[in-house]
Amino acid sequence: LSKQPLYVIKIGGNVIDDAEKLSAFIRAFAAINGHKILVHGGGKLATRLAEQLGIEQQVVDGRRITDTETLRVVTMVYAGYVNKTLVAQLQAAGSNAIGLTGADGNAILAHKRQHPAIDYGFVGDIDSVNAAWLHSLLREQIDIVMAPITHDAHGQLLNTNADTIAQEIAVALSEYYTVDLIYCFEKPGVLSNAADESSVIGQIDPNSYLRLREEKLIFAGMIPKLDNAFRALEKGVRQVMIGKAEELSLVIERKSGTAIVPHT
Amino acid sequence: LSKQPLYVIKIGGNVIDDAEKLSAFIRAFAAINGHKILVHGGGKLATRLAEQLGIEQQVVDGRRITDTETLRVVTMVYAGYVNKTLVAQLQAAGSNAIGLTGADGNAILAHKRQHPAIDYGFVGDIDSVNAAWLHSLLREQIDIVMAPITHDAHGQLLNTNADTIAQEIAVALSEYYTVDLIYCFEKPGVLSNAADESSVIGQIDPNSYLRLREEKLIFAGMIPKLDNAFRALEKGVRQVMIGKAEELSLVIERKSGTAIVPHT
Numbered sequence A, B: 001l002s003k004q005p006l007y008v009i010k011i012g013g014n015v016i017d018d019a020e021k022l023s024a025f026i027r028a029f030a031a032i033n034g035h036k037i038l039v040h041g042g043g044k045l046a047t048r049l050a051e052q053l054g055i056e057q058q059v060v061d062g063r064r065i066t067d068t069e070t071l072r073v074v075t076m077v078y079a080g081y082v083n084k085t086l087v088a089q090l091q092a093a094g095s096n097a098i099g100l101t102g103a104d105g106n107a108i109l110a111h112k113r114q115h116p117a118i119d120y121g122f123v124g125d126i127d128s129v130n131a132a133w134l135h136s137l138l139r140e141q142i143d144i145v146m147a148p149i150t151h152d153a154h155g156q157l158l159n160t161n162a163d164t165i166a167q168e169i170a171v172a173l174s175e176y177y178t179v180d181l182i183y184c185f186e187k188p189g190v191l192s193n194a195a196d197e198s199s200v201i202g203q204i205d206p207n208s209y210l211r212l213r214e215e216k217l218i219f220a221g222m223i224p225k226l227d228n229a230f231r232a233l234e235k236g237v238r239q240v241m242i243g244k245a246e247e248l249s250l251v252i253e254r255k256s257g258t259a260i261v262p263h264t
Helices: A019-031 A045-052 A068-092 A131-139 A162-173 A206-214 A222-234 A245-252 B019-031 B045-052 B068-092 B131-139 B162-173 B206-214 B222-234 B245-252
Strands: A004-011 A035-040 A097-100 A108-112 A124-129 A143-146 A149-151 A157-159 A177-185 A239-244 A258-260 B004-011 B035-040 B097-100 B108-112 B124-129 B143-146 B149-151 B157-159 B177-185 B239-244 B258-260
Touching: A004 A162, A004 A245, A019 A068, A019 A245, A035 A068, A035 A131, A035 A162, A045 A068, A068 A097, A068 A143, A068 A149, A068 A157, A068 B068, A068 B149, A068 B157, A108 A157, A108 A162, A124 A149, A124 A162, A131 A143, A131 A162, A149 B068, A157 B068, A162 A177, A162 A222, A177 A222, A177 A245, A206 A222, A222 A239, A222 A258, A239 A245, B004 B162, B004 B245, B019 B068, B019 B245, B035 B068, B035 B131, B035 B162, B045 B068, B068 B097, B068 B143, B068 B149, B068 B157, B108 B157, B108 B162, B124 B149, B124 B162, B131 B143, B131 B162, B162 B177, B162 B222, B177 B222, B177 B245, B206 B222, B222 B239, B222 B258, B239 B245
Parallel strands: A004 A035, A004 A177, A035 A143, A097 A143, A108 A149, A177 A239, B004 B035, B004 B177, B035 B143, B097 B143, B108 B149, B177 B239
Antiparallel strands: A108 A124, A149 A157, A239 A258, B108 B124, B149 B157, B239 B258
């Protein structure tokens, strides 16, 4: 018996902050024929709310430190406003969506990050994904919308990176489905020339990845993303796509964006 | 085949605002042996956040007018902070809880309130409860935590009275379960003397309700609550209990609080 396809799609803040992009994305997501999970970040709303409330944001090595007040803000914005706005819009577009955090149904268990030098506060690193339960929801034609908040099973909510959540969900659900993991971002894919949006690299496998890195055609911020993508492939994900949110339908058909694939 | 019991329990803001009361309530809720749904209000947090953000709160006839900014605040506080904090604490106490709004899985469909004179803004009146889906969750031993936010299926979230949500859920699920609807509030039950907490009326049926009203032993704010309770009984709910959140276990066993029952 061959596995059914599942699309795990991550959208970043730039989509959430732009009503037009978001609306195009919502329509494209709802139109996907089959099982799907949306993982979202928070956009600028959390930063703006923290500012309005006079909560100082500490960033160390590009990572936001999550103190008690910041955790409250991200829980309100990610799990409340953003998650439920997405769910309501998806319902209107014909997707039977439900919004979850990792605490709901113990969907994603995490622990507070331990670091020898930096106290990240209430930042969670993932221990496990409750794939069996998520599978039981998907089986009932429910689309899952996951906010980047997890829990430690001892009552503590934890702020968790949305890219990592998408990856861990994709890997865990590979047990039940043929999973495509799709990262939607500002650019139309991985570019061989950062200044030229028409320079999208259509496909990257481990060999071409090595070559692209040697030729320094792949820039700094993209390297951890691609490393994670290859790790997901090693753990059972079929392919990882990187493309524009507004072009989701084309990205899924591999007519737009970059496909990260295993050794070909 | 006799129906299994289901407890639909509503907690008000006074429980949410008090860490000690809440902790006692969480333990008692998690300890209930059987199917259960928690419906929560928002407490003072929404009012406080609106104040901090400089959003003016308009109250007409004791009802909060929900403009766009206020809807964002209640969605963040109710569906985000309060709902997910309750879920995480319930998970820690051994209840496999998931938090929902009426938008999630189209659980509660509502429409924007129409009123000839007052524009309530984004306030929702309930059209229907997706009882079949809530039943399918309960059947998997999932405890549902419902925030007082619904949707109109056209992409609009709506602020909806938590007492009414509890009542409508209790009525709708009477198709599948023998439902007890439990309102937890500050007082130990319906009092025959508002100043004396030991004057709890143990049981009220339609006849004694008439008598209590004639004797003016039931005060103003309690009348709509009791009217709603009797309406729920007429529509299939087995009994309605009114009691203290911290005494939930005793209220369920009818050792504390007031039982509203049909004609005896």
